[in-house]
Amino acid sequence: MLYPVIDEVIFSIGPLSIRWYGLMYLLAFSAAWWLGNWRRRKIAVFYDRPWSVEEISDVIFYGAVGAVLGGRVGYVFVYGIDRFLQDPVWLFRVWDGGMSFHGGLLGGVLALLLFSKKVQRHFIAVCDFVVPLIPLGLGFGRLGNFINTELPGRISESEFGLQFPCYAVQTLNPLCTGSYESYTRHVSSLYQAFSEGFLLFILVWWFAASARKPGAVTGVFLIGYGCARFTTEFFRSPDAHIGFVALDWMSMGQLLSLPMVLFGLIFIYYGATLQLDRSKQP
Numbered sequence: 001m002l003y004p005v006i007d008e009v010i011f012s013i014g015p016l017s018i019r020w021y022g023l024m025y026l027l028a029f030s031a032a033w034w035l036g037n038w039r040r041r042k043i044a045v046f047y048d049r050p051w052s053v054e055e056i057s058d059v060i061f062y063g064a065v066g067a068v069l070g071g072r073v074g075y076v077f078v079y080g081i082d083r084f085l086q087d088p089v090w091l092f093r094v095w096d097g098g099m100s101f102h103g104g105l106l107g108g109v110l111a112l113l114l115f116s117k118k119v120q121r122h123f124i125a126v127c128d129f130v131v132p133l134i135p136l137g138l139g140f141g142r143l144g145n146f147i148n149t150e151l152p153g154r155i156s157e158s159e160f161g162l163q164f165p166c167y168a169v170q171t172l173n174p175l176c177t178g179s180y181e182s183y184t185r186h187v188s189s190l191y192q193a194f195s196e197g198f199l200l201f202i203l204v205w206w207f208a209a210s211a212r213k214p215g216a217v218t219g220v221f222l223i224g225y226g227c228a229r230f231t232t233e234f235f236r237s238p239d240a241h242i243g244f245v246a247l248d249w250m251s252m253g254q255l256l257s258l259p260m261v262l263f264g265l266i267f268i269y270y271g272a273t274l275q276l277d278r279s280k281q282p
Contacts, residue, residue, distance in 0.1 A: 002180055003162040003187075006147045024144035025068070028137030033060045035133045039208075046211040048125040059115050059130060066111025067104040074103010078252065079239055099141065101229075102256040124215045124271055131221040132201075132208045138225075139197015146189040153186025153235050162187055171240035188236035195228040215271020222264030226257040233257075 010018045036056040076084045076091050078100055083090055112130060116123045145151045149168040153161075161184030166176035173181060203224050208217045230253075238244055238251040245252050 001162050001184075003149065003164045003168070005149065005165055008148055020147040021144040024140040024147075028140040029060060029064050031136045031140070032063070032133040033057065035136070036060060036130075039129065039132065043209055045125055045129045045217075047214060048121065048129065051129065055119055058119075059112070059126070060133075062111040062115040063108050063130060066107035066109070068099075068107075070107015070110070071099035071101065071104030074100035074106065078103065079242065082241065101138065101141075101225075102253075102260075105260075122214075122274075124218065124267070124274065127218040127267075128208070128212075128214065128216075131218050132204045134221065135197055135201035135204060135225075137197075139193045139201070142189050142193030142197060146187070146193065151189040151192070152237050153188035153191075154237050156184055156186045156235075158184070158186065160187070161185055172237055185237070186235040188232060191232045191235055192229070195232050196225060200224050200228055213268075213272045214274045215267040215269075219264040219266075219268035219271070222260045222267065224264075226260035226264065229257040229260075230254045 006020065008019050008021065010020055010023065012018070033056065036051075036059070037053065040051045040053070040056055072091065080090070112126050113123060116126045119126075142151075149165060152164050152169050152172060163180040163182070163184050165180055166173075166178060169176055169181060169185075200221070204217065204221045207220050233251045233253045236251070236253070238253075242252055244250055245255050
């Protein structure tokens with residue numbers, strides 16, 4: 001079966017083009033805002049004081065800015081430094097695709113630190129409130145990768161494999177000169193949309209629906225994402241200009257996911273030693 005080639009531009013009005021990739025980010029942040037307001041009314045964080053509507057909007061704004069800036073900078077300097085050196089303006093062409101989750105995570109962490117200081121909430125309490133809102137957005141992002149024909153998978157003989165267009169795998173298969181490759185590959189973008197998006201959302205949302213120790217919800221998210229990403233990377237081709245970065249089989253995505261599992265365990269352990277309750281919140 002052939003990979004469905006979808007026009008990256010939904011429609012254009014003069015010089016303005018509305019792209020699927022940008023729409024996926026809009027859906028991601030909109031979903032986070034809606035889920036945050038639902039969580040504020042129904043669940044919140046059991047040891048934290050209630051959240052206001054204004055705080056939900058502010059934390060989504062802080063997180064969005066941090067994630068987009070961190071994700072783009074992380075991708076450019078980890079995965080595309082050679083292209084950046086040839087074309088520095090490429091850093092700002094976010095609509096072309098290319099975002100790093102791990103870079104976005106660091107940017108989001110810095111943004112939440114600033115937000116927590118602004119509203120005088122404990123950083124762990126802010127993280128525990130926010131992380132259940134993230135996985136659906138990750139799923140939307142992977143759907144954007146699918147539409148942009150990004151993240152080609154490894155060669156597969158599975159009935160779920162698709163023949164990728166040559167332009168999408170040129171760096172992986174320079175001999176591909178026709179319209180499509182003659183063999184099929186795993187559609188790793190959809191694998192990751194399902195695992196990092198849908199399944200992780202169900203896990204974290206369910207876990208956060210009951211009273212937990214501080215840091216436990218954040219820890220489960222970090223461990224869940226790290227494990228899901230590490231596993232699905234076995235079906236995704238490593239970037240051709242980077243290849244495997246350790247042990248002749250570990251990709252950059254897998255290497256960067258290992259610290260996430262470690263930090264998840266640290267959050268759970270450290271949070272369990274804290275005594276936070278809403279009476280102590282300013």
